[in-house]
Amino acid sequence: MRRPRHVLRSRSSLAALFVLFAPTAACAQGTDTTITVQPTARIQIQNFAGSVTVRAWDRNAVRVIASNTRREDVVIRGRDAALSITTVSRTGVPAPLAYEISVPAKAALDISGTYTDITIEGVQASVTASTVQGDVRLRGGDGVVSLKSVQGSVTVQNAMGRIEVNGVNKGLSLRNVSGDIAAETVNGSIVLDGVESSDVEAVTVNGRVTYEGTIRDRGRYRFGSHNGSIVISIPERANATIAAVSYQGAFSSRFALPAGVAVASGRHRANFAFGDGSARVEAESFQGDIILARPGDAVARPKE
């Protein structure tokens, strides 16, 4: 007995449709959802690989747009005060995923990834972001700001609070930042520009350290490099005790030291004071030079 032709046609058509559209459907899954949260909610985001871009907006809600396929689920848990966004793979190691997330400006962020680029713009709250292989870029941030990357660069702009930046294999750049600042890397330069702080520490092993910012009375500023130069801007009216140490480098100033400045020199160091000397500026380079400059002369700024 022959089967009805239309049934065969129907089955083959279904199979053809499956073959043709199944992969497309998986690729086109995507996520676009919006969840109401409190304006000061804590948002936790984990993305194993790919990118996370977070932008502040003026709504008390979080919008998550992700490029996931059917092989990955974007799991969003919580609402109101705390929200977590994670990627769960159905097939083992998650594929690279691009997240575009909008959050309230006052929402605190905790973002982590492994092979992930992280970009955050406009947030006015605490930010923690860490990745292994990827760049971290932050514009904004207020409160505790902690940024880490092993293989990527870290750049911060317009942040304030207690700022801690850690790199390993690339340089660090902090511009227009204020508060207590700690920056450390191994193989890269550190640029601190437009800093307003009483407490700065910037140390690298293989790279240059440049500082352009305030030297506040009773402040503490510490800069170190193994084989890079250290360039520090000293405002004209600064009250600072300078303690410069170098084993193989030289000490120099791009401006004439004011009359009356007594230099206490030793085998590898020079100490002297400007004004009442209440701030302490320590610069230490094993092989590099230590250079004092006036504001505007320390950091080479990128062209606008």
Next chain:
Amino acid sequence: MTDIPGAPRTAGMTGSSDPWTDRLSEYVDGDLDAPTRAALDAHLATCADCRATRDAIERVLARARHAPYREPTADLWTPIEAAIERTRVTPIEAPRRQRLITLSVSRLVAAAAAVAILAGGTAWMIASNRTPRTLAATPDSVQAPNVMVTPAALAVASYRDAAADLERLLEAGRSTLRPETMRVIEENLRTIDLAIAQADSALRRDPGSEYLNQYLATTMQRKLKLLRRAIDITAARS
């Protein structure tokens, strides 16, 4: 560009023709031997410029001593003392220089740094916040005649033990990281190793340098910190 007096490359170029000017920092630090100190004392009695410079140096150092001080997070002295006891050596003959038979400030700093490395994180604090003079004012037992200690060597030995342990842990977690990431971490560890080797070499040439003692300790601490961070990453991935 103005050279700042005291630069290693321009040592002795203080702008003054007075040969004593370059020795004033050592004088204030108490680093001069007795005959040189006596000679400089005699010179100071007759040279107003040098007296003024000496006074200025002392003012600078006084300011430095007022830098904020943070208490160590652990009792450092007990393990330092124990470490000193372990390395106690009876000299065959009386040392010719006092420096060899006392625990100098820089060596005490190095010893403290060694313990701090083991304790996990206060070497930097010691090197940067606690002035040598403060350390020198700590227990009287530091002045131990007829005792020759080598805390710098102790620091290196302690560091090597700690680094070896951490390197084993990192190796155990190697498979959790991409080869490229592991390569980058290892390259950066080698960068720090090179810095340590250079500091160590310099210290061998200049064992009395307080700066080099401190620098070696903080650089070793930096490597341990990177190792811990890398291990944390492997642990998070496993």
